[in-house]
Amino acid sequence: MGIFKAYDIRGVVPTELDAALARRIGDAFARFLAARRLVVGRDMRTHSPQIAAAVIEGMRDAGADVVDIGLASTPMAYFAIGSIDCDGGLNVTASHNAGQYNGMKLCGRGATPISAANGIRDVERAALAPAAPPPAARRGALEQRDLLAAYADHVARFARLEREVTIAVDCANGMEGHTLGPILERVPRARATAIFTELDGTFPNHEANPLKEENLDPVRALVGRTGAELGVSFDGDADRCCFVDETGRTVGNDLVTALLARELLKRHPGAPIVYDLRSSWVVKEEIRRAGGVPVRDRVGHSFIKATMRAKGSPFGGELSGHFYFGENFTCDSGVLAMVSALNLLSRSQTPFSALVQDLRRYHATGEVNFHVEDKARAIAELRRRYADGRQDELDGITVEYGDLGQPSWWWFNVRASNTEPLLRLNLEASSPAERDRRRDELVALLGEPEA
Numbered sequence: 001m002g003i004f005k006a007y008d009i010r011g012v013v014p015t016e017l018d019a020a021l022a023r024r025i026g027d028a029f030a031r032f033l034a035a036r037r038l039v040v041g042r043d044m045r046t047h048s049p050q051i052a053a054a055v056i057e058g059m060r061d062a063g064a065d066v067v068d069i070g071l072a073s074t075p076m077a078y079f080a081i082g083s084i085d086c087d088g089g090l091n092v093t094a095s096h097n098a099g100q101y102n103g104m105k106l107c108g109r110g111a112t113p114i115s116a117a118n119g120i121r122d123v124e125r126a127a128l129a130p131a132a133p134p135p136a137a138r139r140g141a142l143e144q145r146d147l148l149a150a151y152a153d154h155v156a157r158f159a160r161l162e163r164e165v166t167i168a169v170d171c172a173n174g175m176e177g178h179t180l181g182p183i184l185e186r187v188p189r190a191r192a193t194a195i196f197t198e199l200d201g202t203f204p205n206h207e208a209n210p211l212k213e214e215n216l217d218p219v220r221a222l223v224g225r226t227g228a229e230l231g232v233s234f235d236g237d238a239d240r241c242c243f244v245d246e247t248g249r250t251v252g253n254d255l256v257t258a259l260l261a262r263e264l265l266k267r268h269p270g271a272p273i274v275y276d277l278r279s280s281w282v283v284k285e286e287i288r289r290a291g292g293v294p295v296r297d298r299v300g301h302s303f304i305k306a307t308m309r310a311k312g313s314p315f316g317g318e319l320s321g322h323f324y325f326g327e328n329f330t331c332d333s334g335v336l337a338m339v340s341a342l343n344l345l346s347r348s349q350t351p352f353s354a355l356v357q358d359l360r361r362y363h364a365t366g367e368v369n370f371h372v373e374d375k376a377r378a379i380a381e382l383r384r385r386y387a388d389g390r391q392d393e394l395d396g397i398t399v400e401y402g403d404l405g406q407p408s409w410w411w412f413n414v415r416a417s418n419t420e421p422l423l424r425l426n427l428e429a430s431s432p433a434e435r436d437r438r439r440d441e442l443v444a445l446l447g448e449p450e451a
Contacts, residue, residue, distance in 0.1 A: 003103065004124040006116045007300055010094050010103030013047045017102055019054035021127065025104065026058025028126035029090065030140075031133070032119055033108060035064040039081045039089030041072030043175050043237055045201035051102050052092040056142065063136030068144050071199070073175035073238035074105055075333035076151045082111035082329035083150075093175075093237040096209035099202045105237075111329040112309075115302035148182055155179075156186035158327075158339050161346040166191045167338070168228035170219040172208035173200040174236035176335065183335060190342050193226045195219075208236035211321060213250065220248035229345055230352050232338045240321035241334035243341065245353040254279035255359045257317025258286040260340050264315040265290040274307050274316035274324070276300075277395055277413055278367065278426040282359050283317075285404055298395040299415065305330050319367070319426075363435040364428040368443075369450040372423045375416040378446060379423070382414055385445065396423075402430070410438050414446075422450065 003011030009025065011017040030038060038059050042052035056066045064087075069080050077091035088108040094101035106114040106123070114120060126133075169192050171177035177197035184192055195218060196205045206215050210233035219231040223244060231244040243251040254275070261273045261283070272293040275283045284294035297307045297316075301324075304316045308330050316324040323337035324330060345352060372378045379397050389399040396415025403409055410429035417424060425442060429435035443449065 002124075004116070004120050006120075007113070007302055008095075008103055008105045009120065010097060010101060012100050013051070013102045017051070019050050022051045022054035023058035023061070024127040024132060025123060026055035027062045027132065028058075028123045029055075029106060030059040030062035030064040031126065032122050033087050035059070035062070035087035037065045037067065037084075037086040039067045039069060039077065039084055039086050040092070041069045041077035041080060041089075042092035043073070043094075043201070044071065044173075044178070044199035045094065045099060045102055047102055048092050048201065055090065055092060055104070060140035060142065061135045062133075062140070063138050064140045066140055066142050068142060069147050070144065071175070071178050072147075073179050075239055075328075075331065075335065076147065076175075076179055077105070078107065078111045078329055078331040078333075079151050079154055080147050081107045082331070083154075088114070091237065095237045095239070096207065096235040098207065111331050113302040113305050115300070117302065148179065151179065152182035152186055155183045155333075155335055155339065158325075158336055158343075159187040159190070160343045161187065161189035163346045164189045164191055165230070165342045165345045166193075166226065166228045167342060168192070168219055168222035168226055168231040169194040169338075170210075170222065170231070170233040171195070171197045172210070172215070172234055172236065173198055173203050173205060174208045174234060174238060175199070176234040176238040179238065179335065187339065187342075189346065190339075193222060193228065195222055203236070208234075210235055210240065210242035216242060216244055216250060220244055223248050230341060232334075232341070234334050235321070238334050239332045241323075241337055242321050243352075245356065246351050247353055249353065251352070251356050252280070252319070252364075253317065253321045253323075254283050254319050255356055256337070256341070257323070258283045258359050259344065259356060260317065260323065260337070261287050261292060261315055262290045263340065263344050265292045268314040271315075272311040272313045274304055274311070274313050276304065276318040276320075277398060278319045279317070280359075280362055280364055280428055281404055281411070282362055286359065296394070301332055362428055362430065363432045365426065365435060365439050368425040368427075368439070369417075370423045370425065370446040370448075371421060371450055372446065373421050375421070375423055379414060379416070381445065406430075408434060410434050412438065412442060414442075
């Protein structure tokens with residue numbers, strides 16, 4: 001698998017991605033969009049200025065004018081692309097990957113996602129062609145624009161805090177360290193204590209991936225030291241976040257989706273809410289209880305965003321910590337998820353652990369990975385072995401037995417990784433005993449899980 005992935009472009013610098021290739025990508029992207037004007041932002045990685053500059057030169061080679069917004073979290077780049085009159089743009093970032101990586105997240109007009117299904121493969125073919133196309137007759141112009149204040153204003157408009165709320169924040173030396181301060185200035189009832197706010201693309205304190213439990217230890221400790229009502233940890237480009245409650249216990253992102261969906265449905269009664277198919281059944285149950293329409297979707301931001309746009313959904317959530325807001329150009333934003341959680345907390349004196357406790361009523365394995373070379377054959381075997389269950393193949397294979405309200409039920413989803421010889425299992429059941437029994441059954445079929 002090369003650097004052109006299912007949802008973005010990502011590789012090691014300079015062996016897989018260097019300035020020369022970045023310039024070709026910028027040129028190819030501009031020509032793919034037939035762009036007149038594009039937006040480019042970048043994260044804090046040591047090579048991001050060089051990669052971004054090269055991308056910009058490539059876009060200008062193709063005749064596109066470029067608005068360079070400089071340092072930007074990915075949600076800030078989405079804001080810029082969505083609010084500036086442009087044909088699209090990209091953010092130079094490798095998200096949560098280690099410091100030697102870099103890449104790009106691509107958007108069309110209105111911050112619509114560009115993935116392998118609708119453009120990345122075209123960009124790949126053009127960027128890797130034997131010869132670069134001749135420069136356009138008119139070279140594109142370059143404009144620098146500082147949008148940090150405008151972006152902070154945009155985020156602050158989502159804040160509806162009814163009292164002061166204390167929060168502990170781990171920026172992981174990533175891009176939330178750039179945007180958090182101006183946002184908090186505009187949300188005075190959010191009393192935050194933040195760590196690792198210094199921008200450092202070498203990630204000296206810990207990996208910027210909050211999905212790994214060990215990477216939540218710093219924010220757990222900060223919650224303990226400060227007595228904060230909530231803790232939140234961001235990934236490297238700040239489009240994802242994960243939460244811990246006031247006791248330091250991790251709150252699964254599917255539970256956060258259910259919690260925030262209930263709130264969004266108060267303002268958007270009867271609306272469709274989109275969630276990824278790995279999520280607990282508590283999500284669909286809570287959406288229905290709140291009068292909404294649960295919409296189960298494939299894993300991946302391009303699918304979630306497309307479904308939300310098609311159905312006019314105000315909110316969506318993924319188990320990975322991506323939370324999507326219809327009023328935010330239907331884009332994901334870690335900080336908007338944080339603000340939404342603060343809004344919720346501010347309406348009562350109830351601790352976050354108590355707010356989420358009733359959502360912890362079912363029993364999941366979490367995501368379990370298996371090294372499997374012939375992924376298609378393994379999924380075919382699961383299809384045969386569990387032929388008596390309700391099956392669908394929206395994303396990998398999902399099999400369901402029983403249903404909510406029955407004494408015993410369970411379901412699982414197995415899907416193939418886009419980039420590795422891995423199958424990913426998510427399983428949930430009505431009881432811990434049923435969960436463990438069915439997990440062991442699937443382990444016997446798929447082999448020992450990855451450590």
